[in-house]
Every structure is written in C-alpha cells, then in structure tokens.
Amino acid sequence: MKITSAKVIVTCPGRNFVTLKVATDEGLHGLGDATLNGRELAVASYLQDHVIPCLIGRDPCQSEDIWQFLYRGCYWRRGPVTMTAISAVDTALWDLKAKIANMPLYQLLGGRSRDGVMVYGHANGEDIAQTVDEVGRYLDMGYKAVRAQSGIPGLASTYGVGKDRLFYEPADAGLPAENVWSTEKYLDHIPLLFDKLRERYGYEPHLLHDAHHRLTPVEAARLGKSLEDYRLFWLEDPVAAENQEGFRLIRQHTVTPLAVGEVFNTIWDCKDLIQEQLIDYIRATVLHAGGITHLRRIADLAALYHVRTGCHGATDLSPVCMGAALHFDTWAPNFGIQEYMRHSRETDEVFPHAYRFRDGFLYPGEAPGHGVDIDEKLAAKFPYQRACLPVNRLEDGTMWNW
Numbered sequence: 001m002k003i004t005s006a007k008v009i010v011t012c013p014g015r016n017f018v019t020l021k022v023a024t025d026e027g028l029h030g031l032g033d034a035t036l037n038g039r040e041l042a043v044a045s046y047l048q049d050h051v052i053p054c055l056i057g058r059d060p061c062q063s064e065d066i067w068q069f070l071y072r073g074c075y076w077r078r079g080p081v082t083m084t085a086i087s088a089v090d091t092a093l094w095d096l097k098a099k100i101a102n103m104p105l106y107q108l109l110g111g112r113s114r115d116g117v118m119v120y121g122h123a124n125g126e127d128i129a130q131t132v133d134e135v136g137r138y139l140d141m142g143y144k145a146v147r148a149q150s151g152i153p154g155l156a157s158t159y160g161v162g163k164d165r166l167f168y169e170p171a172d173a174g175l176p177a178e179n180v181w182s183t184e185k186y187l188d189h190i191p192l193l194f195d196k197l198r199e200r201y202g203y204e205p206h207l208l209h210d211a212h213h214r215l216t217p218v219e220a221a222r223l224g225k226s227l228e229d230y231r232l233f234w235l236e237d238p239v240a241a242e243n244q245e246g247f248r249l250i251r252q253h254t255v256t257p258l259a260v261g262e263v264f265n266t267i268w269d270c271k272d273l274i275q276e277q278l279i280d281y282i283r284a285t286v287l288h289a290g291g292i293t294h295l296r297r298i299a300d301l302a303a304l305y306h307v308r309t310g311c312h313g314a315t316d317l318s319p320v321c322m323g324a325a326l327h328f329d330t331w332a333p334n335f336g337i338q339e340y341m342r343h344s345r346e347t348d349e350v351f352p353h354a355y356r357f358r359d360g361f362l363y364p365g366e367a368p369g370h371g372v373d374i375d376e377k378l379a380a381k382f383p384y385q386r387a388c389l390p391v392n393r394l395e396d397g398t399m400w401n402w
C-alpha cells in the first residue's frame with residue numbers, strides 16, 4: 001500500500017481547525033488533527049510545504065519510520081509547529097492502520113484497559129455563587145469530575161471564565177486582547193471557591209482547577225497548601241513549566257496533586273518532572289506531543305514513576321484529536337482522566353464521530369480507526385477566520401503569562 005495524496009483542510013465551524021487527510025492507492029484515508037490555537041496557518045504551511053511532499057509514495061503502515069524521518073530528519077527539531085505537524089501525520093497513519101486491520105484503534109495499541117474514559121467538564125462563573133451552581137449543572141449531567149474556575153473580584157476578566165457558561169472560547173479576537181492580572185487577588189479568592197464547593201457537594205465529586213501558568217513557585221506552593229483541605233483531583237499548570245526546578249519547591253510544601261504538560265511537545269519536556277516525581281498527571285496530548293507514537297512513549301515512562309495521564313482536551317483540539325485520545329485513554333494502563341470541553345453543534349456536524357458521552361464517561365466506539373471523519377463539503381462553508389489568544393499584563397502594565 002502507498003500514500004498517494006495528502007491534503008490540509010482548514011475550517012472554522014465556530015473556531016479554526018486544521019485537519020490532515022492522508023489517502024492511499026487502496027482507497028482508504030486517515031485523518032489527523034493539526035490545530036495549533038492562534039497559529040493554525042503556520043502548521044498548515046509546514047505540512048503543505050515541507051511534510052506532505054515527503055509522504056507521497058511511502059508505505060502508510062511504516063508509521064514508526066515516518067515518525068523518525070519527520071522528527072530526526074528535521075534539523076530544527078521539536079517546537080509546537082513541527083511537533084503538531086508530526087502529530088497530525090502520525091494520527092492519520094494510526095487511523096489508516098486500524099482501518100486496514102478493520103479494528104478500532106485501541107485494539108492495535110493493546111486492547112482495553114477499562115470500559116469507559118472518565119472525563120472532566122469545565123464549570124465557570126463570574127463569581128463564586130455562579131461557579132458553584134455551574135458545577136451542579138455538570139454533576140446533574142452525570143459528570144464525576146468537574147474543573148471549577150471563577151471570576152476574581154477586582155479583575156475584569158480571567159482565564160477560564162467565558163461569556164457563555166457551557167462553551168468557553170478564549171481565542172476570540174483578530175489581535176490578542178489585553179487582560180489585566182493580579183496574583184494577589186487570585187490567591188485570596190480561590191480557596192473560598194473550593195470551600196463553598198465542598199460545603200455544597202461534599203467530597204465525592206472530583207474537583208480540578210487550572211492556574212494557567214500564572215504563579216511563581218512559592219505562590220503555587222501557597223495555593224496548593226491552602227487547597228489541601230478541599231482534596232483537589234489536581235491543580236493544573238501552577239507555574240510556567242519552562243522553569244522545571246520550580247516544581248521541586250512546590251512539592252516540598254504541598255500534597256495537592258499537580259498536573260502539567262498541555263503545552264509540552266516531546267518526552268524531553270517532561271522527562272525530569274516525571275523521573276523526579278514532581279508531578280502526578282501528565283497532560284501532553286496526541287495533538288501537540290507527537291501523535292500516538294510519541295504519547296505512548298511518554299505514558300510508558302510516566303507509568304514507571306506513578307504518574308498518570310490527563311490529556312488536554314479543550315475546544316481548540318478538534319474531534320479528530322478527541323477520537324484518537326479516547327482510543328489512547330482506553331488502552332493506557334496508567335490513564336488518569338481526560339479533559340472534555342464540549343464542541344459546538346457546527347463542529348460536531350463537520351466532524352461526524354463515533355465517540356459518545358454517558359454518565360461521566362466517554363466511549364470511543366467500535367468503528368475501525370479512531371472513528372472520526374470530516375464532511376469536506378460542510379467544512380468548506382466555514383472559511384478560516386483569524387483568532388488570537390489573549391495576553392496578560394499585571395496591574396502596573398508589566399507583561400505576564402496568560
């Protein structure tokens with residue numbers, strides 16, 4: 001079997017998605033997600049100009065060799081654009097391989113380790129009372145795990161709190177919107193939120209929180225410590241992770257479990273955090289961390305050190321990524337949880353998929369491959385629209401992490 005063509009499909013059914021479609025001389029095709037939020041066209045160009053010409057004529061079943069060719073064969077290796085492109089190729093090839101075998105993808109990885117994939121939803125509100133109600137809405141829908149984010153008194157906006165309660169989309173402006181951030185106001189407020197949540201819902205639901213890279217290590221240590229009584233499932237991205245030594249300091253002060261890695265691209269980004277047992281959950285994804293081939297390596301390393309997976313699954317990761325992630329999660333012996341931010345109806349229509357939500361769990365379905373397709377005619381009706389993530393400034397105007 002040979003790859004005869006590959007094309008990049010850019011569509012915006014409510015938000016931008018980039019999809020790679022790889023076709024073979026035997027009439028089968030595989031799909032990979034190539035969406036890098038706010039930098040979509042950079043990946044589309046990288047695929048079109050540099051990757052696709054290298055794929056034509058190759059045997060699609062040699063996904064390992066193709067991965068190595070694209071990774072080692074790029075002198076300027078790693079980085080989000082390159083690794084997202086490699087991920088898209090790898091996901092499409094695993095999709096193809098499973099279609100050739102006429103099996104759902106999880107079977108090729110080693111079969112089921114569990115019946116369903118526990119997911120967490122996103123509850124948010126402008127204040128504590130509203131967030132507490134929103135968490136209740138998710139629990140009513142059957143979720144066993146809910147991430148809670150709340151507006152902060154004195155700040156006009158903050159990460160995780162949207163205009164629409166069920167759909168939060170931060171990339172909402174043609175140029176980056178400038179938000180104002182205060183760590184002091186945030187640190188005082190968040191323990192109050194979790195106090196109210198535990199008072200209302202008790203300790204059975206899993207509760208999560210994302211600090212979105214904004215704290216220094218000692219601030220993160222203080223937050224982790226002040227949340228201990230509320231027994232979070234995890235505290236995510238407490239600090240910007242390029243300073244990995246910071247996690248040692250956080251760990252010395254708190255037993256609140258830590259999750260990190262949605263912006264990581266390779267095993268090299270998380271190797272030390274895992275080996276030193278500085279984190280509890282690794283959030284690298286199929287989409288940004290080298291596809292199934294590489295994410296499997298990360299999960300296997302993590303398993304040696306009691307670190308479990310918690311794949312990123314925000315709305316900027318397309319249903320193609322979600323489908324592949326669910327097969328991965330169904331297999332991974334050290335699976336922890338999967339993020340699940342629901343896509344809009346338009347997005348779900350452009351990407352018909354086999355996965356289904358039931359009672360707090362997602363199920364990947366039994367369709368051959370990863371079970372997600374694209375309706376190209378419908379996709380063409382939603383042309384690309386430039387959309388950027390916001391930036392943050394401190395109250396005195398200093399640039400900060402968003």
Ligand code: KDG
Nearest residue numbers: 037210212262313314316339
């Ligand atoms: O593109 C950026 C989003 O995916 C990110 O802000 C979402 O932090 C996020 C999360 O945990 O889902």
Ligand code: MG
Nearest residue numbers: 210236237262
């Ligand atoms: Mg996050």
